Amino acid sequence: MTSNDRSSPSYWEKGSGSRGNSRHLEVTGQRVKYIGPGSADKDAACVRANTYVPPSQAIYYFEVQIVSKGRDGYIGVGFCTADVNMDRLPGWEPQSYGYHGDDGNAFRSDGKGRRYGPTFGTGDVIGSLLNRAEQTIAYFKNGIDLGTAFIGVAEEKLYPCVGMQTHEEEVLANFGDAPFKADVDSMRVEAARRLEAQIRQTELPGRGKVGSLMAEMIFDYMVHNSYFESAAVVARDLLDGAVEVSPKDRDEVRLRAGVAEALIAGHIEDAMSTAERVAPGVLQAHPSILFRLHCQKFMELVRQRDDEAAMAFGRSVLVKAASTGEDQELLQDALSLLGYNDPASSPCGNLLGTKVREDLAKLLIAAILKHTGRREQSAMERIGCQLETSLGTLLSLGDPRISLIDNAGPGNALKY
Template sequence: MNSSNRSAPAYWEKGSGSRGNSRHLEVSGQRVKYIGPGSADKDAASVRANTYVSPSHAIYYFEVQIVSKGRDGYIGVGFCTADVNMDRLPGWEPQSYGYHGDDGNAFRSDGKGRRYGPTFGTGDVIGALLNRAEHTISYFKNGIDLGTAFTDVSEEKLYPCVGMQTHEEEVLANFGDAPFKADVESMKVEAARRLEAQISQTALPDRGKVGSILAELIFDYLVHHSYFESAAVVARDLLDGAVEVSPKDRDEVRLRAGVAEAVIAGRIDDAMSDAERVAPGVLQAHPSILFRLHCQKFMELVRQRDDEGAMVFGRTVLVKAATTGEDQELLQDALSLLGYDDPASSPCGNLLGTKAREDLAKSLTAAILKQTGRREHSALERIECQLEAALGTLQNLGDPRIGLIERAGPGNAFK
């Protein structure tokens, strides 16, 4: 399957942290061949990719085809930081990791390897997987997963690297320009599923009689949006009757919904009267909304083509009610409607549209909720907003887990 790494390195380059063994390597783009003496460990030489793996990559994978194992197959494949001594094989120096073909051992930061996988040689394709979300490095041989080689991999800037030591060893890298042997997309999906499972298994605090926080959130959401029958079912079946929809809740929500419906229908006097009934003092506490309601009443008169009534209302109520600069701007836009034979097609014709009514209804509803000590949005909706903000922050910080969250499918914990 052809799956490339975004911002993938395109070629090998000789590192600066070497004593001169780079001359033992013949480097051409993604191909490297050992041409040195290859008589001892001191003759080893490595190259690294021209750029490091972005910290935002949750899953990064590259492959190395063993064109020739050369004399002894002392070939290492892995990752390293920029300041690693490149006169050594991957994994022999601090902050480097390598899987070696001659013995199948995995090396991490020293020359003492541990048994890991099979040996590899001419014709084999070795894949290296850096999983930043789980802080691991794994390897693949000819597309087959060999399992986790290293855990607790914490270096921020790691470069793909390969090293050799004996004559005629030669490799060709694939950084995603050609199809991989391994199924990288499946790796990413599985990693996303593991992350989701980890989140799902997080223990929530005991709430005593009310055992399900999620059920509480659903109940609150349903009541908030007037779905009383559904809320009653949730209370009965999921919360064991520990909560209920009170008559007061029903009356208040219905009155609040009635206020919004009156505004959208253009019945502004009814809306103001009902608003004061459900939340006494709300209009006095929110003078800007009160002025918008007056303007809306004026515009309803304009819509009805009652120009005389609109002019009287504008002169006796609207002009006197405008107290702020924002009020004055809205007043001028509203009064300008009277200068057109077809106010709806005028530059300020949007004031007569349905959206203007809906926006006003939303603002008035928010004011009523605030006046009665309630929030504009349900707890579940606030959590969703907080989650989106948190994900945005993690994305800006380059957290690699974001890539897995974006890859998760519909209906899971991230959607």
Template sequence: MRAHQRGLVLPTSWEKGAGSRGNSRHLEIKETRIKYTGPGSADKDAASVRADNFVPTSLPIYYFEVEVISKGREGYIGVGFCTVDVNMDRLPGWEPQSYGYHGDDGNAFRSDGKGRKYGPQFGKGDFIGACLNRVDKTISYFKNGIDLGVAFHNVLEEQLFPCIGMQTHEEEVVANFGFGDSMARFSADVDDMKKAAAGRMESEIMRIALPNQGRVGSLMGELLFGYMVHNGYWETAAAVAQDMLEGTVQVQPKDIQEVKLRNTIADDVVAGNITEAIHLADTLAPGMLSANPSLQFRLHLQTFFDLVRAKDDNGAMHFARDILVRAVKTDMDYQELQDALSLMGYDDPATSPCGQMMSQHTKDELAHAIMTAIRKHLGRQQHSALEKAILQLMGVLTALEERGSPEVGLLEQTKNPTCQAWGEIRNSRSGAQL
């Protein structure tokens, strides 16, 4: 069975045939109901299953819910999302590209076996909801209709499936995937979630400062010029300034230097040149790191990881004692420090439960976080006005398409150049192709 929402294929039940693979033989699966029947004696007995369809990437807010029928022996029930290639012999959140909120300890797990304190424990009679927000790139959870807050930020995977995992005997849940009349039986108010998300987007749009058209005589010229400067396309920016804006604006040397330094800092983080990255960050944005101590702590962690990779246990311990311990400012920093220290107990740290901390993906995320923090510290916008306008336009076009508006299909056929451009954006779905 497939459920459709304005032409979108949605999850409707747990994956057909899942019980014939790996540890999933320990799961008794009947449509939306799952019961664990395995031995449940150790982590190796964990079993998970994903939904029959992934959450459509064009759906801004997606919510599903499970009712805990029985917590079984221990209540090792994990609720979350995962990609199609995740190892399902593990609980949600224990593997890369998976996310989970676990009932036995209330911890939130993202891509490794070490969770962090997030919400309350849950068990028999509780309704646990999971909300994937594509706009904010977050995952949040609800217990009995109460919002527990954002559990995971920067959720970038395109194809995410609702998933559930169990580990001890007699654990049992039934899911509500929200199609048909079942949405009315959610313990949380999904309509309010959507209204709140729409309100945040509207506020963000209203905060966009458009150039003063009368000042230079060309709104499009200023939008293009701002985009080129924001992304470091200096020669093109100079051409736009001369040809479209008649020389009323110029590329400033300080802008060129700032963007080059930002890019160099990001490259240094990705390459592992942490000392140089910290030096350049202090040069470009003095006080930024001291204002973001957890970011500074994560930078120091990369140096620690390099010592662990080099099997320099003595150097790693000295660095942890002299630098990392002093850099800890929050409970999350402390948890990350404990996870990082655990790496030293493995012959191959990269394959340990916390090995994801040493991955290239983690470096890429850190580089992006530093670029964001520098822009904010210097009072710069994260996106140019043109990029924000295009993202909004894409959202409007998608909404019109989902509602079956016939006008959308005519955009690329009109002779109006602007409408033709909109039609190309509609087809490409990428604001980067300017």
């Protein structure tokens, strides 16, 4: 099982040293061997991967097998930015991080390491985990988690890197082409769970005697979508009876539903009269919708093959009602239906389909809600739309936490 996508690092970049010590490394694909003099710190050399870890990738992991620890095992594994001095071991320079095999210390931005984990040498496999969601770096030895080594890791473009300093040191990287020693899937799941726990710790404001904000939103959603019995249960059990479904709410919701049902069924006059009953003046306030309703009445006559009535209605109402360029275009398409023996198979036959009536019903209901001072969606549905938009914005900005949220599934809000 691999952890990385196609844009992730895949091999070591030859000659990535910033000065001359890159000649001390023999680099072949994922393999690196130290061939320099190895007599002092000035002989150290580091190599980085061919590309940086994608900033939007929440969990990135790679492993390095220690083929040979060489003379002294001065091998460092970690991450660095592109402008780091590569004639130093990982972690010895600003914006670089390293875990070193000779002493087990963790180094960050200077040559003074701190005690972190065990030493490592020939045959060991060292894994490096970059967790962008939590801005941490952790290491694994032979698949065993050694814990967090660095926190506050905020650099946007970090490259996997490895450094060496003494004779015959040699490593072989695994950037995801082969199974890892560590369980990367579990790392993602645990990271998602921690993020979920963090989100759940966010407290919504209480609303006194009325009850919780969430319960109010559930009640509003139930009423808005005609689930009156369920709304009554929510009001009773979650809101202590502080609110109720009023007869007016029931009547308005049912009438709006009746408008949509009549229109979709092709009973245009019934839909229009009910719309005026629910929201007097709504059709005159939305002339484009009124014209589309007239067109739909015309098309219902065509669908019923009452061509004489359709032509009469077209001459007396439609032609006179078209006032905009969009109206004229729809009028021409509608009138063209009369020129075919089988209007449904004509180029504009889609106008006779159910989807056209369904779309018009949505427009009319939205106009009714606006005309009566109500919102088209319940508060919960609006929040859902806002959340989706926010996630899209964060995704476009490359926020790595979105990859943990975006793979959510039922039963686990942040399952990867």
